[in-house]
Amino acid sequence: MPSTEKRYYVTTPIYYVNGSPHIGTATTTLLADALKRYQFLRGTHPYFLTGTDENARKVLEAAQKEGKDPLAFVDEVSQRFVETWKFLDCDYDHFFRTTDPRHVSVVQEVFRRLSTSGDIYKGTYEGWYSVKDETFFRDTDVDAQTKVVIAEGVNKGATVERVQEEAYFFKLSAYGDRLKAHILANPDFLLPPTRRNEVLAFIEEGLRDITITQNRTGWGIPVPGAEDTAVVYVWFDALINYLTETGWPDAGYEMLWPCDAHLMAKEIYTRFHATFWPAVLMALDLPLPGHIVGHGWWTVGGEKGAKSKGNIPSPQDMVALLQEASGASERICVDALRYYLVRDIRFSDDSEFSVEMLVSRFNTDLANDLGNVLNRTLRARYHTGQVPTPRALDDGLKAVAQSAVAGYESALEKFDWGLALQSAWTLISAVNVYLAEKTPWIAAKQGDDAAVADAVYNALEGTRLAALLVSPVMPNAAKEMARQLGVSESFGVEGAWETEKRFGVLQPGTLTGEATPLFPRIDTKKIVAPRPPILGEPERKPNIMSDTQNTESAAPANPTTQQTDRTIEMPVEPAYITIDDFAKVQLKVAEVLSVTRVPNADKLLHLRISMGAGDERDLLSAIAEWYTPEELTGKKIVVIANLAPRKMRGIVSQGMLLAVDGPDGRPVLVTPETGVPAGAAVR
Numbered sequence: 001m002p003s004t005e006k007r008y009y010v011t012t013p014i015y016y017v018n019g020s021p022h023i024g025t026a027t028t029t030l031l032a033d034a035l036k037r038y039q040f041l042r043g044t045h046p047y048f049l050t051g052t053d054e055n056a057r058k059v060l061e062a063a064q065k066e067g068k069d070p071l072a073f074v075d076e077v078s079q080r081f082v083e084t085w086k087f088l089d090c091d092y093d094h095f096f097r098t099t100d101p102r103h104v105s106v107v108q109e110v111f112r113r114l115s116t117s118g119d120i121y122k123g124t125y126e127g128w129y130s131v132k133d134e135t136f137f138r139d140t141d142v143d144a145q146t147k148v149v150i151a152e153g154v155n156k157g158a159t160v161e162r163v164q165e166e167a168y169f170f171k172l173s174a175y176g177d178r179l180k181a182h183i184l185a186n187p188d189f190l191l192p193p194t195r196r197n198e199v200l201a202f203i204e205e206g207l208r209d210i211t212i213t214q215n216r217t218g219w220g221i222p223v224p225g226a227e228d229t230a231v232v233y234v235w236f237d238a239l240i241n242y243l244t245e246t247g248w249p250d251a252g253y254e255m256l257w258p259c260d261a262h263l264m265a266k267e268i269y270t271r272f273h274a275t276f277w278p279a280v281l282m283a284l285d286l287p288l289p290g291h292i293v294g295h296g297w298w299t300v301g302g303e304k305g306a307k308s309k310g311n312i313p314s315p316q317d318m319v320a321l322l323q324e325a326s327g328a329s330e331r332i333c334v335d336a337l338r339y340y341l342v343r344d345i346r347f348s349d350d351s352e353f354s355v356e357m358l359v360s361r362f363n364t365d366l367a368n369d370l371g372n373v374l375n376r377t378l379r380a381r382y383h384t385g386q387v388p389t390p391r392a393l394d395d396g397l398k399a400v401a402q403s404a405v406a407g408y409e410s411a412l413e414k415f416d417w418g419l420a421l422q423s424a425w426t427l428i429s430a431v432n433v434y435l436a437e438k439t440p441w442i443a444a445k446q447g448d449d450a451a452v453a454d455a456v457y458n459a460l461e462g463t464r465l466a467a468l469l470v471s472p473v474m475p476n477a478a479k480e481m482a483r484q485l486g487v488s489e490s491f492g493v494e495g496a497w498e499t500e501k502r503f504g505v506l507q508p509g510t511l512t513g514e515a516t517p518l519f520p521r522i523d524t525k526k527i528v529a530p531r532p533p534i535l536g537e538p539e540r541k542p543n544i545m546s547d548t549q550n551t552e553s554a555a556p557a558n559p560t561t562q563q564t565d566r567t568i569e570m571p572v573e574p575a576y577i578t579i580d581d582f583a584k585v586q587l588k589v590a591e592v593l594s595v596t597r598v599p600n601a602d603k604l605l606h607l608r609i610s611m612g613a614g615d616e617r618d619l620l621s622a623i624a625e626w627y628t629p630e631e632l633t634g635k636k637i638v639v640i641a642n643l644a645p646r647k648m649r650g651i652v653s654q655g656m657l658l659a660v661d662g663p664d665g666r667p668v669l670v671t672p673e674t675g676v677p678a679g680a681a682v683r
């Protein structure tokens with residue numbers, strides 16, 4: 001590619017170095033890595049930036065708490081991020097650190113330019129500040145008595161302190177209209193759509209000018225002209241990292257700028273990346289990023305997984321667990337973790353992290369589905385060690401392959417890896433079904449060589465394409481698949497997408513490699529998995545592997561045993577269920593009689609339902625974000641009638657309603673199509 005062509009530029013947030021990397025921060029980095037790898041295949045010469053945010057007050061406080069010199073501390077912790085991303089095979093182009101002197105001078109240059117243009121002015125700030133969130137709050141957002149944020153949203157519950165000081169302000173209020181116009185004119189600028197609506201509502205409320213300096217010295221970027229008294233607000237400093245990296249203001253920054261995709265989770269989306277940052281760019285007369293993409297959080301037991309809470313495991317521990325349980329290599333287990341994190345993080349909603357789900361993805365999607373497609377052809381007796389010449393491509397399989405690729409591409413236009421991988425899996429399942437239908441093993445016994453050649457060729461070609469589709473997320477497994485298929489040389493090269501995404505590319509006569517199982521199935525009945533260690537906490541939280549449904553029994557019955565006994569039984573996780581298993585689940589139609597919100601539980605609704613024949617029950621459901629009480633009242637829904645009752649928030653919930661994972665993770669209720677009475681059985 002000629003060196004003058006703009007590169008596809010993708011970023012992660014720069015992470016605070018007050019704690020170690022964990023599966024949350026790993027997820028955004030992996031989403032960016034997968035995107036870079038996909039763009040590499042597409043030939044857009046991608047550039048992937050990640051790094052650490054080191055000038056924050058909370059970083060200084062973390063260093064002081066450990067009695068360490070702050071510079072030595074940030075060196076040490078940022079190195080942990082470098083190592084973890086390397087361990088996870090994240091192929092970033094540069095690791096950014098905000099203590100880098102060049103960054104300091106770029107931030108000061110931005111400050112000077114915006115002061116000259118009148119976008120920065122001096123005033124007095126009086127209000128609340130949260131060090132944990134490094135965010136300012138209005139009086140109305142805070143309970144002055146308890147000094148806690150009470151406003152609904154991602155910062156609720158943060159502790160704040162009162163601040164009154166002279167400060168410099170950025171004229172954010174001047175950019176609301178232009179920003180709104182840009183958002184409306186560019187439907188995919190803010191993704192997913194739920195976040196876009198949030199931002200539009202936030203702008204509608206009226207953007208307020210934002211304080212961008214703090215009166216303290218010794219840690220942080222000195223304010224030009226007030227070097228001895230003030231430092232730049234850490235968010236003003238941090239966001240500029242994306243620009244510093246491009247070489248701005250020196251010539252040539254257009255090779256990277258505008259950024260194509262800023263990725264992050266929801267808590268730093270609306271206030272910082274989707275309003276403050278674009279406004280600063282507008283003030284600098286720079287083009288806005290192509291896409292700002294926010295995903296939900298990994299929760300553990302319903303709560304945000306965070307290093308400060310110590311409730312979220314490290315990627316290394318999860319890989320070690322998989323290795324021990326499966327016997328697969330470290331690189332393959334890294335891929336499995338990458339797959340789970342990228343596949344199951346949702347964009348409009350949070351996702352509950354669990355080892356059960358990780359193991360289930362390993363066994364079901366990887367060992368059963370993906371591993372099988374390769375094994376069932378390459379290791380079979382009828383396979384000769386060469387790609388055979390078919391009489392024709394299979395039209396059915398080809399159609400599935402084409403639609404899988406189309407679905408994958410369109411999901412990735414919106415950065416939705418969950419959907420893209422689901423699309424890839426339609427092909428993987430189709431190859432497995434194809435083999436079951438074509439039964440080449442029977443054709444081989446009957447001596448029907450042409451039928452064997454057709455089946456083997458088409459199955460191998462489907463597998464090759466599947467390897468291509470999974471390669472951005474599972475680079476090691478894909479490479480191994482390519483080796484076994486004998487296509488290592490042509491596989492995954494830069495710009496190969498358009499050619500390789502077609503069905504029918506595999507050359508007859510290609511010598512295939514030695515076939516070895518990729519993902520050995522984990523026998524969950526036998527293994528006793530180590531409890532995932534929790535970051536920095538000697539005392540282990542029970543909720544990672546335990547039944548997260550049962551919120552009130554989450555505390556260990558015997559805390560002493562909990563600390564010393566580092567192992568627990570993995571639950572049995574069957575691959576298939578029998579009709580008898582299914583018969584155990586009583587599904588019934590229920591009528592919603594009344595609905596109320598549950599105090600202090602934003603997500604929960606309390607439904608009173610009728611199951612017919614005088615059977616009335618209470619049911620709690622976490623759908624308050626999606627359905628109002630009014631919408632639900634009077635509806636017929638489907639519930640699991642014989643689920644063990646559980647007590648939550650003092651209410652005994654008897655049953656569970658069924659909902660479909662709708663677009664953007666929005667739950668869509670399952671309701672009977674025509675009028676049926678409450679109590680009717682669902683089979």
Ligand code: MSP
Binds near residue numbers: 025263268297304306
């Ligand atoms: N330093 C700021 C970002 C500045 S960007 C110019 C910051 N750092 S952070 O260390 O708190 O990282 C926040 C980001 O880490 C989230 O936006 C998300 O990308 C990732 N995650 C942290 N915890 C997470 C979960 N529990 N779940 C999913 N992602 C998580 O904010």
